[in-house]
Every structure is written in structure tokens, then in C-alpha cells.
Amino acid sequence: MNIGILTIGNELTSGRTQDTNSSYLAREFSAQGWQVVTMISVGDDEAAIKRALEFSLVAADALVVTGGLGPTQDDITTAAIARAFDLPLAGNEEVLDHLKKTFERFKLKWSENNAKQALFPAGAEIVVNPVGTAFGFALRRGEKVVVVIPGVPREVLRMVPEGVVPLLQGIEPGPRTFTESRTVKLFGLGEALVDEALAEVDFAARQVTIGFYPNFPENHLVMTARGSDVSEIGGRLDLAEGEIRRRLNQYIFASGKETLEGVIASLLTGKGLTLAVAESCTGGLISDRLTDVPGSSEFFEQAVVAYGNGTKSNLLGVPAEVLAAHGAVSRETAVAMAEGVRRLAGVDLGLAVTGIAGPGGGTEAKPVGTVSIALADAQGSIHRDFSFRWDRRRNKIIASQAALILLRDYLRSEGV
Numbered sequence: 001m002n003i004g005i006l007t008i009g010n011e012l013t014s015g016r017t018q019d020t021n022s023s024y025l026a027r028e029f030s031a032q033g034w035q036v037v038t039m040i041s042v043g044d045d046e047a048a049i050k051r052a053l054e055f056s057l058v059a060a061d062a063l064v065v066t067g068g069l070g071p072t073q074d075d076i077t078t079a080a081i082a083r084a085f086d087l088p089l090a091g092n093e094e095v096l097d098h099l100k101k102t103f104e105r106f107k108l109k110w111s112e113n114n115a116k117q118a119l120f121p122a123g124a125e126i127v128v129n130p131v132g133t134a135f136g137f138a139l140r141r142g143e144k145v146v147v148v149i150p151g152v153p154r155e156v157l158r159m160v161p162e163g164v165v166p167l168l169q170g171i172e173p174g175p176r177t178f179t180e181s182r183t184v185k186l187f188g189l190g191e192a193l194v195d196e197a198l199a200e201v202d203f204a205a206r207q208v209t210i211g212f213y214p215n216f217p218e219n220h221l222v223m224t225a226r227g228s229d230v231s232e233i234g235g236r237l238d239l240a241e242g243e244i245r246r247r248l249n250q251y252i253f254a255s256g257k258e259t260l261e262g263v264i265a266s267l268l269t270g271k272g273l274t275l276a277v278a279e280s281c282t283g284g285l286i287s288d289r290l291t292d293v294p295g296s297s298e299f300f301e302q303a304v305v306a307y308g309n310g311t312k313s314n315l316l317g318v319p320a321e322v323l324a325a326h327g328a329v330s331r332e333t334a335v336a337m338a339e340g341v342r343r344l345a346g347v348d349l350g351l352a353v354t355g356i357a358g359p360g361g362g363t364e365a366k367p368v369g370t371v372s373i374a375l376a377d378a379q380g381s382i383h384r385d386f387s388f389r390w391d392r393r394r395n396k397i398i399a400s401q402a403a404l405i406l407l408r409d410y411l412r413s414e415g416v
Contacts, residue, residue: 004038004060008067033177046080067151069134082121186251217398267411268299276345281355302345316340334374
């Protein structure tokens, strides 16, 4: 089945809001074996919406539309689509009753413009919204179908798998084609070198396609296979993934929806270890990533953003002579910070990073991007020095990644 995607909103066409819905929808539809043939964004303009409908439905069997279903004056999608198909709007009493009860339950003040969300083109099929007030709808026009849902990404994430995909599966012509994708995530090897390492693997012979998706500072390698037999598809992907891991396993830190911080959280929790972090150039980014993991309080005890030398000395106990002899950005200071935060928090492990994020502050001996990372346990410490080459924000991000990779490697090897 050929699918079109139409996202509506002035916030999209002005650049004020990033269109994450299109990429999400495309991934979900591709996973069903459907081909996305058009992807269009237009503003809250009736003529533009009508033109986009007409264009998309020439190539697509089904069109999925997001945005413009709210109660305000600029939410014109429902009315515009009704007029494009010469249909009157009709009120839905069940939806209206649901809206009023929702407002009562959350003690929200009702205004009559909210009733606009209970109007739908005549003959439309309602698509339930389990997490918002704006319900969607589907219109069948001959052999074509148009499905319209809100543009709020949180609502899209629920409505697509629960409402949109089952609806479209019900009208899919011909035998089902299944698509399965797997992702391996790498760090420490550039995209070109990843490609070179896999040059001798004949993925086409296994009927598997490979996609390279840089997601700074990571590289994501996506394997995709299609067919009518799910188990046969899985077998092909097993072989392809085996070839990839044989060649690149040292750079692979996660797969699928796993994150580096999630992998580390599992390792720390499984080993019953506790952690504290001391950060200078990353400004709390490492701690933010680790505490984004649900249940991180089981292993994460304390964080110190020791940006100034005074904090490094007074709070973490970095000796003044170390700072004087080697500077704030040095392996000696990083080690002292890691040992200091471990001692301060009374934990099993102390992780520390110090560096020059830029754009200023670099010298010939220590240019912008110089970073020192250390990890301390009861037996001693390990450290790594890096020289990155990015702008300030990217230097902070890649330094946090390198620190977490050092921690991951330690947890896998069980010791310094």
C-alpha cells in the first residue's frame, strides 16, 4: 500500500516547531511494509490544504494527516477537508459528552469553542484519542482513505499504533508484506570507516538493505528485510547482524531502542554498584543522561559540577599543587576529581571529566577540545585523554559520551 503523509501547521512552515511526526509516521508505516510516496507540510491555509490533498491522493492509496484539530481559530483542518470533499460538518454527541466529562474530571473551565472538536465531516469514522481531547477521523473516498489525527507528538505516538495502523491494515489490498528492521549503535568509528569495514559483506545476497544514520556522536546502522514470512525475515537479519558484529563488535554499545545510559544503568544495577559524578566541561550533562533512566536512584548517589578550581580543591580535594603543576585540564586533575567525588559521596565508583569545550580557552599545548576523563574505584583509577574538534555544544556531548563509554567498558571488564 502506498501512503502519503501531510502535516499541517504554521508552526511547521515557519520553522518554530520541528516536524517530528513525519519521520515517526514514515518509520511506523515502513515497518508495516507500506511505501511512503509523499511527505508534505503546509500551513494553516485552506487552499494549501486542498492542494496538498489533491496532490497526495494521486499517488497514495491512503493519506495520513496530522495537525489543526484544536479548538482555536487557526485550527481549520477539519473544516478545510470537509469542504475539499464537499461534505457538511456534523456534530458527534458522544465525542461532545466525552469532552465535557474530561473537562469536569480535570476541573478545567469549559468554553463553547471546545465544542468545535466534536464536529466531523459527514460520514467520517471516529479515531479515538486516548491521551487528548481532539479525536481523529477517517474518510473513505472510493478506494482511497484519508485519516486525520492531532499534531501533538505525544498523542500521535498513541493514536498511530492503537488506531491508525489497525484501520489501514483493514483496507490493505493484496497479501501482507512484512518489514523488520534492526539497529546497532556504534561509537568511536566514523561512517566511512564503518562502511569500509562492511565492504566485503554481500547484504544484497541476503536480501537485506543497510542504512547509515549518523546521530552525533553515534552512528546507527539499520538493517531492513522484507517478505511474506516473518520467521524467514528474522533468519536473514540474524545472518546480517552476525556479520556486522564480527567486524564491528568493539564499537557497538547498544542495539534497538537501547541507549548507552540505559545499558550502563542495567550493568550498575545488576552488579549492585553505586556511582557519583564530577563534571567540569560537560556542566552536568553526564548526570542528566544517567538520571534520565527510570530507577537511576538505585545506583546514582551524587553529582558535582566543579567548574571552578576553587570547587575542585575545596569540595573534591584536588591538591593545589596538582592544579598548579598540571592545570585544571589534565589527567592528574581528572583522576583527583574522580577519587574526590567517590570519597565525598561514599560510593563504589567516581567518574570525572574536565576539558576545554571552546570556543576560547585553548592553547597550543591544550587546544580547544582537549578532554581528560577518569574513573576511580577502591583499587585505583583509569583515565583517558581525548582531543575533539567540534564546536562547544558538540564537544560537551561527545565528552559525555566518551565518559559513559569508559564507564561501560569498566563495568564489562569488572575492574581498573
